[in-house]
Amino acid sequence: MRLPNWLHKFASPPHFYRIAARIEPWMLWSGLAAIAVGAFGGLLLAPPDYQQGDAYRIIYFHVPAAYLAMQLYALMAIGSAIGLIWRMKLAYAIAAAAAPVGLAFTGLALATGMLWGKPMWGAYWSWGDARLTSVLVMFFLYLGYMLLHASLEERSTADRAAGILAVVGVVNLPIIKFSVEWWSSLHQGPTISRLAAPAITWDMLWPLLVMVAGSVLFSMAVTLTRARAEVLLRERSARWVRDAAEACA
Amino acid sequence: MNLVSTMLEARRLTIWRGERRLCRDLSFSLASGSLLLLQGRNGSGKTSLLRCLAGLLPLESGTVELNGIAFRRDPARYLRCLGWLGHKDGLKTELSVHRNLAFRLRLAGLAGKAGKEDELLERAGLKGLGNRAASQLSFGQRRRLALAGLIGAAPPVWLLDEPDANLDAQGREWLQRELNSHLDAGGCAVLAGHRMEWRVCGPAPQLILGIAR
Amino acid sequence: MRIGLAVLRNEFLIYFKKWIHIIVNIAFFIFSTSLFSLVAGLEQELLAEWGAGVIWVVALLSMLLAMPLLFQPDREDGTLDLMLLSAVDPAWLALAKAAANWCVFGLPLVLLSPLLGASYGLEGIALLVLPATLALGTPALILLAAVAAALTAGLRRGVGLLALLVLPLALPILLFGVRATELAADGFPAGAPLMMLGAFLLAALGLLPWAAGAALRATAN
Structure with missing residues (x-):
């Protein structure tokens, strides 16, 4: 199986660098604007929940963070897989760029989840909850990827080694989620009832959707910035990087 | 000698080791019965080049073929042509x-x-x-x-990384004899080492690695 | 195939020369499980409830302790290069080495577990289910750890990182292993989690040697 030609053209580092530099500001500012609108709508305009009062409003941060934690892991794993199969260096650079962003969002998802858990369940943490536990596992997978990448000196070795880890991890994540679900279904621990999802009204929903969209744009912009820095670092002795640096100076 | 054929062909190799580029667009080929000496200072990349030829280090760019087969195309056949003596002996003590x-x-x-x-x-x-x-x-x-x-x-193809390390005079002579009979039998070899005293039958081209920047 | 068998035989011969590591591992397993009950001073009922969990976690840790022996010596003495340069697929190498490692470091834990289970007050069928879960779970764990060991083989003090890489991925095996024993102890059928462990083992056998082989090649610089 070969990659299509246009992808190869896009994946040439100077081309990627130029394109990314052009779309990045649009993503960044539209993302930040959407986050501002979503936060305003979610924190001020949306009505309080009849059961949880204002405590539910943390979902406007929790849900986008949890969503991005997964999406960025998928991006990291897919990038690694493309790098391993087709030896595309840009894919590795994107995977390595996505990891810290993903780790940050995973941390945010865990923190907001705990804060929300206190009023909801009366405890910051519940080991019986499959979602919490598998997000925690994901946090450690991100951490393992980054530490492994950082501890191998040779960059091409680090890319491939950490890439294998990311791929093994992505196969394992659904199994982990399923296992914890099964585990908690048998465990006679505190039974947890989440808020009934369909009961959410449009007034509450639209800020959430705007927040998710804004966060996706924002995280993509940050990942692209990091990916561009990675590309510069990796290609630093290439002609086009020196030319670009001279043009700046 | 029987018919001289190309056994090892390296085309436009570029090898990176971390920050340093060890060689750039390096091409060479070895025919049956010939020996290539790799010379160069410590850290000039002799071992890295050998490991690239063995497929242990990934090639940044360029191709290496043994008897017309690239490593990526058929690793098993590629490796069957190859003999390796690294700077570690590979023994279980x-x-x-x-x-x-x-x-x-x-x-x-x-x-x-x-x-x-x-x-x-x-x-x-x-x-x-x-x-x-x-x-x-x-x-x-x-x-x-x-x-x-x-x-x-x-x-058929030997890759030797300082094969005479730790050997005494008799040992070096023995190695020399074995190497010569290997080449006479139609094999080829790439030898990395500091010393210049490899007397071989036939011309032995030398490749001197510097640090390319 | 023949090369795989030769690797297996070599591994056994070397491990028997390194018998001290084997004894250390077994002693670590026995003593650490005892520590839990000694320190906690738990009542008999609580002990029985915790037994499976403690034994499983300590088994996992003591296997991780031995993991640096899997590829690091080979990398240091150059035999790993020779093995990677033989025409055999590195997946077979990883499988043969993991199999030898399990026989030496995993199997003793399986055989000892009923004894330790009994000391924690497990009774009856649970004393059979516990070793069964370990017999199904530990080979899968070793294969998982073999991937991590191959990824960290080049690092001098890589065992901490190795553990960090393995522990999150090992969670499902741990959960099912402990749960099966607890169910058996409470008098419920434990077939379902045991089958799941078996399924994990089959999946691990099918996929992880290839990942470990790829990891060996990737880090062989």
């Missing part, structure tokens, strides 16, 4: 000399025959040491054992 040699031959796909192993040990000047643990050998003797394994495996 816990095991006996005999077991080490038998394992080395087994890796090359040869069934161990006691007669053959004894003959190899004798050639290497290790006669009668077969049942000793490899940890009891001197470093020179370990080098001889490692070389005996390579000679026994008899692959």
Whole structure:
């Protein structure tokens, strides 16, 4: 199986660098604007929940963070897989760029989840909850990827080694989620009832959707910035990087 | 000599080691019966180049073909053509000399025959040491054992990283003889080393690696 | 195939020369499980409830302790290069080495577990289910750890990182292993989690040697 030609053209580092530099500001500012609108709508305009009062409003941060934690892991794993199969260096650079962003969002998802858990369940943490536990596992997978990448000196070795880890991890994540679900279904621990999802009204929903969209744009912009820095670092002795640096100076 | 054919062909190799580019667009080819000497200071990339040729280091760009086969196309066939003597001997010091040699031959796909192993040990000047643990050998003797394994495996292309390390004068002479008969038999070899005293029949091209920037 | 068998035989011979590591591992397993009950001073009922969990976690840790022996010596003495340069697929190498490692470091834990289970007050069928879960779970764990060991083989003090890589991925095996024993102890059928462990083992056998082989090649610089 070969990659299509246009992808190869896009994946040439100077081309990627130029394109990314052009779309990045649009993503960044539209993302930040959407986050501002979503936060305003979610924190001020949306009505309080009849059961949880204002405590539910943390979902406007929790849900986008949890969503991005997964999406960025998928991006990291897919990038690694493309790098391993087709030896595309840009894919590795994107995977390595996505990891810290993903780790940050995973941390945010865990923190907001705990804060929300206190009023909801009366405890910051519940080991019986499959979602919490598998997000925690994901946090450690991100951490393992980054530490492994950082501890191998040779960059091409680090890319491939950490890439294998990311791929093994992505196969394992659904199994982990399923296992914890099964585990908690048998465990006679505190039974947890989440808020009934369909009961959410449009007034509450639209800020959430705007927040998710804004966060996706924002995280993509940050990942692209990091990916561009990675590309510069990796290609630093290439002609086009020196030319670009001279043009700046 | 019989017909001279290209056994090893390297085209436009560029090798990076961390920050440093060790070579750029390096091309060479080795015909049957020829030896390539890699020379260069410490850290100039002799070992890295050998490891690239062996497929242990990924190539940043360029191709290497052994008898027309690239590593990525058919690793098993590529590796069957290849003999490796790294700067480490590749011996298990816990095991006996005999077991080490038998394992080395087994890796090359040869069934161990006691007669053959004894003959190899004798050639290497290790006669009668077969049942000793490899940890009891001197470093020179370990080098001889490692070389005996390579000679026994008899692959057509040899990659040697400072093969004379730890060898005494007699050992070097023995290595020289074995290398010459390998080349006479139609094999080829790439040899990395500091010394310049490899007397070989026929012209031995030298490749001097500097640090390319 | 023949090369795989030769690797297996070599591994056994070397491990028996390194018998001290084997004894250390077994002693670590026995003593650490005892520590839990000694320190906690738990009542008999609580002990029985915690037994499976403690034994499983300590088994996992003591296997991780031995993992640096899997590829690091080979990398240091150059035999890993020779093995990677033989025409055999590195997946077979990883499988043969993991199998030898399990026989030496995993199997003793399986055989000892009924004894330790009994000391924690497990009774009857649970004393059979506990070793069964370990017999199914530990080979899968070793294969998982073999991937991590191959990834960290080049690092001098890589065992901490190795543990960090393995522990999150090992979670499902741990959960099912402990749960099966607890169910059996409470008098419920434990077939379902045991089958799941078996399924994990089959999946691990099918996929992880290839990942470990790829990891060996990737880090062989």
